[in-house]
Amino acid sequence: MKIYSRIAQFYDILDMPFEYGRYMPLRRALFKGLKGDLLDAGVGTGRNFPFYPEGSKVTGIDLSLAMLERAGWRKKKLGIAVDLYEMNVTKMDFADDSFDGIISTFLFCVLDAKSQQPALEELSRVCRPNGAIHILEYAISENPLRRFIMKIWAPWVRFAYGAEFDRDTEQYLEAAGLDLVEKKFLYKDIIKILSVRPKKNVDS
Numbered sequence: 001m002k003i004y005s006r007i008a009q010f011y012d013i014l015d016m017p018f019e020y021g022r023y024m025p026l027r028r029a030l031f032k033g034l035k036g037d038l039l040d041a042g043v044g045t046g047r048n049f050p051f052y053p054e055g056s057k058v059t060g061i062d063l064s065l066a067m068l069e070r071a072g073w074r075k076k077k078l079g080i081a082v083d084l085y086e087m088n089v090t091k092m093d094f095a096d097d098s099f100d101g102i103i104s105t106f107l108f109c110v111l112d113a114k115s116q117q118p119a120l121e122e123l124s125r126v127c128r129p130n131g132a133i134h135i136l137e138y139a140i141s142e143n144p145l146r147r148f149i150m151k152i153w154a155p156w157v158r159f160a161y162g163a164e165f166d167r168d169t170e171q172y173l174e175a176a177g178l179d180l181v182e183k184k185f186l187y188k189d190i191i192k193i194l195s196v197r198p199k200k201n202v203d204s
């Protein structure tokens with residue numbers, strides 16, 4: 001959290017080239033098919049706000065108060081109806097089956113190995129049966145040149161964001177009680193969406 005207290009006020013500036021060059025269309029794609037009560041886990045500075053589906057009721061959580069303050073500023077600026085809470089994704093205060101849909105963008109690349117499964121278990125717990133969970137994450141490229149460039153970037157990404165490109169979140173899904181519905185790369189072979197659903201799904 002030290003990292004996010006430090007970078008909260010610069011986060012949007014640091015991320016700007018990626019936000020406009022890469023992330024915006026991916027964020028739009030992430031919300032496809034989601035409606036109703038939604039959770040934005042690891043809401044950060046609120047970069048997903050412009051893409052919240054109309055008519056949905058969105059709740060955003062983040063562990064960093066500094067990031068939430070930036071999100072509060074963006075909420076006001078854009079006039080977005082979103083409830084924001086300081087909360088740890090590995091131990092959320094919400095009741096079981098609270099949300100129809102859950103999204104997280106670049107949260108799991110920040111969570112260390114021991115937090116991955118607890119975080120996924122919590123998403124599974126608060127997701128309603130037949131609900132959908134969409135996770136947008138980085139992966140390390142298989143392309144030699146791209147992989148090499150990512151390896152050069154990795155120390156900066158670790159220092160600035162506490163993030164890693166290769167968390168491989170899929171490996172924890174089964175143990176966390178989640179089924180992988182679809183894995184799709186949305187940007188080259190480095191940004192993927194994991195569409196998952198709780199095993200408690202009543203149709204399965």
Ligand SMILES: C[S@@+](CC[C@H](N)C(=O)[O-])C[C@H]1O[C@@H](n2cnc3c(N)ncnc32)[C@H](O)[C@@H]1O
Nearest residue numbers: 004042043044047062063064067088089105106
């Ligand atoms: C890389 S940022 C992504 C922010 C935002 N989702 C986006 O797409 O711009 C990761 C965010 O996850 C938050 N975070 C890290 N660990 C967390 C945890 N255990 N519970 C909730 N949020 C957490 C950080 O504070 C940060 O705001």
